[in-house]
Amino acid sequence: MRAALEAVLTSLGPSAVAVSGGVDSMTLAVFANRLLGNEHITMMHAVSPAVPPEATERVKDWAKREGWTLRILDAGEFGDSNYLSNPVNRCFFCKSNLYSAIASLSDRQILSGANTDDLGEYRPGLDAARDHGVRHPYLEAGIDKKTVRALARDFGLGGLAELPASPCLSSRVETAIAIDPEMLKAIHGVERLVNERLAPKTVRCRIRRSGLVIEMDPTSLANADGEQRDTLSRSIAGLLPASLSGKPIGFEPYRNGSAFVGVKS
Structure with a gap:
């Protein structure tokens, strides 16, 4: 090749x-x-x-x-x-x-x-x-x-x-939610925090209409117990801009391209 x-x-x-x-x-x-x-x-x-x-x-x-x-x-x-x-x-x-x-x-x-x-x-x-x-x-x-x-x-x-795959930060934002620089700065900060605390193989901070979702590879997600997730959620909340303040924070398995919503044509 x-x-x-x-x-x-x-x-x-x-x-x-x-x-x-x-x-x-x-x-x-x-x-x-x-x-x-x-x-x-x-x-x-x-x-x-x-x-x-x-x-x-x-x-x-x-x-x-x-x-x-x-x-x-x-x-x-x-x-x-x-x-x-x-x-x-x-x-x-x-x-x-x-x-x-x-x-x-x-x-x-x-x-x-x-x-x-x-x-x-x-x-x-x-x-x-x-x-x-x-x-x-x-x-x-x-x-x-x-x-x-x-x-x-x-x-x-x-x-x-x-080097792990790392698409642009805008790829973390669910379709039709407007792209905002402060939001992207927060996404980057959250992913750095999760990497420092848990060292997952893969992490994505997704911004959804329902709130924030931290996606990790299944093994890392399974290893993060309830107390770790609660502590991490409180730290994440402190990084968020006013537009995201108070939004629920959840954890899910990583899915490639999961922020894409709608017909892909």
């Missing part, structure tokens, strides 16, 4: 990699830059209230290590009412803003880290990518998530290879 990915990348002209800070785009960025050099590869990283600060720090750290040409940009999605209204295809508007912003800064071919596993999920961002002529080297090389992680280990990327 490494040879197939190399063949795809070498067939492209100068390119701009959209780097989120996750394992997929980070692995692609490292390999592309090592293969082709920073005269041919530019990294583009967007910052916004929906991007966890540690993702940005990770991108900056690896840019320094690897000698990337890196541009930090504001994609502008928080100025888009379509995005802020949080429809079921919110990701389409997010990626549309991202790719438009990158195109305004560079005429290079835009690359994404989408892999073949993404084709089995609801991914409206791929529609935005198609509209903007974005290329997906992993898809073209037939590479799935497991192979991305294997490549990351092969490239010596250490902890990046095992």
